[in-house]
Amino acid sequence: MADIGIKISPLFYVFKSGKDFDSFFAHHESLGPIQLHDTIQDQLFELLRTRNPKERFLAAQKEELILRYFGAIDLVSYGVWVFYPWNRCLVHLLPEKEFIELRTNRNQFKITPSEQHTLANKKVGIIGLSVGQSVALTMAMERSAGDFHLADFDSLDLSNLNRIRSKVFQLGLSKTLICAREILEIDPFLNVYIYDKGIDENNIDRFLTPESKLDLLIEECDGLDIKILARYKAKALQIPVLMETSDRGLLDIERFDLEPNRPILHGLIGNLDPAKLKGLSQDDKIEYLLPMVGLSALSERMKASMLEVQNSIVSWPQLASAVTMGGGVAAEMSRKILLNQSTQSGRYYIDLDILVPEPKLETKINQETKNPLSESDIEEILAWVRTEKTEELLTADEKLKIYQAAIAAPSGGNAQPWRIGFSQGFLYLIHDPYYSESFLDFQHLGSYIGFGAMVENIEIEASALGYSVKFHYFPIEKEKRLVAQCSFIKQGTIALNPLASALFTRVTNRKIGDRNLLTEAERNTLLQLNNSQTLTQFSLFEDKENLQELGDILASAEMYLLLHPIGHHDIFTKELRFTEEQVLQTRDGLDIDTLQVSKAEKLALKIANSRNAMDILRMIGGGEAFKKTTKKAVNASAALGIITMPFYSPESYIHAGSFLQKIWLTCTNMNISMQPVTQYSFLLNRLKHGNGVGFDAQYIEKFKVLDERFKKQTPQLNQQEIAFIFRISKESNPEKRSLRRHIEQIIFRQHD
Numbered sequence: 113m114a115d116i117g118i119k120i121s122p123l124f125y126v127f128k129s130g131k132d133f134d135s136f137f138a139h140h141e142s143l144g145p146i147q148l149h150d151t152i153q154d155q156l157f158e159l160l161r162t163r164n165p166k167e168r169f170l171a172a173q174k175e176e177l178i179l180r181y182f183g184a185i186d187l188v189s190y191g192v193w194v195f196y197p198w199n200r201c202l203v204h205l206l207p208e209k210e211f212i213e214l215r216t217n218r219n220q221f222k223i224t225p226s227e228q229h230t231l232a233n234k235k236v237g238i239i240g241l242s243v244g245q246s247v248a249l250t251m252a253m254e255r256s257a258g259d260f261h262l263a264d265f266d267s268l269d270l271s272n273l274n275r276i277r278s279k280v281f282q283l284g285l286s287k288t289l290i291c292a293r294e295i296l297e298i299d300p301f302l303n304v305y306i307y308d309k310g311i312d313e314n315n316i317d318r319f320l321t322p323e324s325k326l327d328l329l330i331e332e333c334d335g336l337d338i339k340i341l342a343r344y345k346a347k348a349l350q351i352p353v354l355m356e357t358s359d360r361g362l363l364d365i366e367r368f369d370l371e372p373n374r375p376i377l378h379g380l381i382g383n384l385d386p387a388k389l390k391g392l393s394q395d396d397k398i399e400y401l402l403p404m405v406g407l408s409a410l411s412e413r414m415k416a417s418m419l420e421v422q423n424s425i426v427s428w429p430q431l432a433s434a435v436t437m438g439g440g441v442a443a444e445m446s447r448k449i450l451l452n453q454s455t456q457s458g459r460y461y462i463d464l465d466i467l468v469p470e471p472k473l474e475t476k477i478n479q480e481t482k483n484p485l486s487e488s489d490i491e492e493i494l495a496w497v498r499t500e501k502t503e504e505l506l507t508a509d510e511k512l513k514i515y516q517a518a519i520a521a522p523s524g525g526n527a528q529p530w531r532i533g534f535s536q537g538f539l540y541l542i543h544d545p546y547y548s549e550s551f552l553d554f555q556h557l558g559s560y561i562g563f564g565a566m567v568e569n570i571e572i573e574a575s576a577l578g579y580s581v582k583f584h585y586f587p588i589e590k591e592k593r594l595v596a597q598c599s600f601i602k603q604g605t606i607a608l609n610p611l612a613s614a615l616f617t618r619v620t621n622r623k624i625g626d627r628n629l630l631t632e633a634e635r636n637t638l639l640q641l642n643n644s645q646t647l648t649q650f651s652l653f654e655d656k657e658n659l660q661e662l663g664d665i666l667a668s669a670e671m672y673l674l675l676h677p678i679g680h681h682d683i684f685t686k687e688l689r690f691t692e693e694q695v696l697q698t699r700d701g702l703d704i705d706t707l708q709v710s711k712a713e714k715l716a717l718k719i720a721n722s723r724n725a726m727d728i729l730r731m732i733g734g735g736e737a738f739k740k741t742t743k744k745a746v747n748a749s750a751a752l753g754i755i756t757m758p759f760y761s762p763e764s765y766i767h768a769g770s771f772l773q774k775i776w777l778t779c780t781n782m783n784i785s786m787q788p789v790t791q792y793s794f795l796l797n798r799l800k801h802g803n804g805v806g807f808d809a810q811y812i813e814k815f816k817v818l819d820e821r822f823k824k825q826t827p828q829l830n831q832q833e834i835a836f837i838f839r840i841s842k843e844s845n846p847e848k849r850s851l852r853r854h855i856e857q858i859i860f861r862q863h864d
């Protein structure tokens with residue numbers, strides 16, 4: 113079919129006599145059976161009743177009454193015979209004027225006859241025939257337009273039948289044709305034109321101005337570029353635009369007829385050039401799509417579904433109830449616009465969840481530690497060790513260097529859960545759980561890894577200043593927040609540690625590129641860091657298949673954390689920083705720009721912010737989308753590194769953290785990138801060392817399975833405690849780094 117509007121119409125016949133009728137019938141019946149529908153007498157009788165509402169006409173007197181009011185008419189030659197070739201139905205109807213009079217009789221006086229007449233001369237264009245079909249059919253039933261221009265390039269699929277009013281024997285037919293036929297089967301006198309190749313830049317002008325311009329455009333298509341293009345064109349022609357989005361009853365009205373300078377889509381997408389959109393990747397289009405759909409305003413079920421698109425479902429869902437309601441709402445609004453009874457533009461919701469609200473059961477998540485440590489808290493902690501005193505060796509400048517090296521240490525989620533400072537000659541490292549308390553940081557083990565890294569940094573910096581350091585971990589049994597007491601010992605010589613140069617360049621690198629293997633020399637340098645004197649060791653896993661399975665395990669744990677109510681709360685209320693303002697204000701947490709995620713993944717994260725949507729995903733066993741990045745990252749890595757230790761204890765984690773930092777700094781010196789992937793090992797400890805605390809039966813089962821799978825991949829580590837897992841790769845440095853809180857926020861006032 114051509115790509116311009118084609119008029120669809122049944123065939124009209126007027127039979128002067130029974131003979132005409134017979135010869136029509138004989139001719140057409142030879143081509144196939146005809147279904148005959150002749151209720152002309154009933155139609156006349158009904159017309160009579162509607163014209164004489166005060167009278168009480170009895171059906172038994174139908175013939176007599178028709179004779180009295182209409183005279184001796186020949187019924188065969190009365191009105192028109194409409195033949196529908198697509199279903200071979202021949203229908204006898206009143207003449208057009210009477211047909212319209214009777215068919216719209218019950219509109220009165222919600223629609224007056226004069227309004228009905230005005231509407232009969234209106235032309236509407238509808239692009240996209242899901243909601244569009246529902247609008248078109250409702251408008252046709254109400255007769256709130258005379259001309260319908262329908263555009264859609266698609267044909268009917270079986271999966272459309274959940275919302276598009278059509279029949280199984282219409283599968284494969286063009287949606288425009290189905291809609292046109294349905295309209296004409298309601299009212300053959302309406303004018304219906306179809307554009308079955310859809311709308312593009314070549315036919316949009318013709319679509320919007322078939323002879324004279326449309327009175328209203330109802331835009332219901334999926335394609336972002338056509339949405340934008342159609343609006344620019346409609347704006348130029350001053351045609352009002354209506355869109356119903358069948359989620360939360362979202363209705364957009366843009367009265368370009370009344371406000372010719374109104375920005376398209378209420379200014380939500382700025383002055384986007386539609387030509388530019390064409391060349392954009394799917395990922396880049398999201399930037400424009402996001403403000404347009406108003407992500408946070410989507411229904412929770414829609415959010416959850418969007419996260420499952422291309423994972424467990426092919427496309428976003430649409431329900432018949434929403435499409436039908438959308439059809440009704442848009443048809444009513446269309447009528448008001450066409451009759452100049454509405455002047456408003458804007459975005460509106462006809463949302464049953466708001467109109468008929470249900471009380472919500474909110475899961476309250478209490479943080480145990482309500483406030484960060486105050487100076488007096490620190491004073492109290494230090495009171496435990498107040499009796500000891502050692503010689504004050506370091507100058508103020510040296511102390512500052514030590515502090516700077518210490519706070520450059522990495523911490524889980526960049527929480528920086530620490531306060532540090534000198535007191536009575538000792539350096540104290542104090543844990544502030546206010547910053548680190550989380551579902552992931554089970555028994556503060558992640559925090560202790562960070563402290564271990566800090567210890568390594570302090571040691572390296574101290575040796576550059578000519579000191580060695582002795583660390584006394586958890587010196588006070590009852591006060592575990594006091595993580596370390598560090599004494600400095602002056603050395604005769606300055607030992608230059610090659611790792612010192614990496615202290616401030618080390619970074620978490622989350623870039624994902626091509627897999628680039630370690631060289632023999634690199635592998636040896638790393639593995640030689642394993643000290644035969646210590647029990648904390650690390651192994652490299654480089655085999656592709658090994659990585660594939662391990663990547664899936666690590667990614668699954670990450671997904672489970674995100675789906676867990678407390679894990680989710682931690683990530684979205686404490687860890688992630690979505691705006692530059694948040695980043696600069698807190699100077700901690702994870703800046704979303706350091707995560708190296710695509711726009712689509714960023715979008716997924718923003719959707720994931722909704723706890724309700726995540727509950728739905730958990731209920732349906734969804735969430736695979738959240739595994740993608742980590743799986744891809746691990747598969748593209750040169751290796752996974754796993755640090756193990758023989759015992760499970762806070763001290764062991766500090767040692768593991770120190771060792772991690774040594775490996776990380778060594779990698780930095782060799783231009784090897786590193787990214788921890790830690791959810792699996794930390795969460796598993798809830799099962800192994802916490803009896804599954806915080807897990808429900810389903811999570812316990814899931815982690816048992818992950819544990820078994822992990823052990824299969826790492827049999828040589830089965831007798832060990834897994835302290836830390838990271839991936840190494842060869843990527844250029846990230847463009848953005850995590851900030852640190854200002855040093856004065858970390859160092860406590862000297863308490864002597």
Ligand SMILES: Cc1cc2nc3c(=O)[nH]c(=O)nc-3n(C[C@H](O)[C@H](O)[C@H](O)COP(=O)(O)O)c2cc1C
Nearest residue numbers: 522523524525526558561562619620788789790850
């Ligand atoms: C205990 C611990 C756990 C971590 N877990 C992860 C992780 O699972 N994924 C990740 O991308 N980074 C992880 N990191 C890296 C931190 O997010 C990172 O160190 C912090 O944001 C500071 O950034 P920087 O390392 O670039 O200085 C972890 C770091 C530590 C110390």
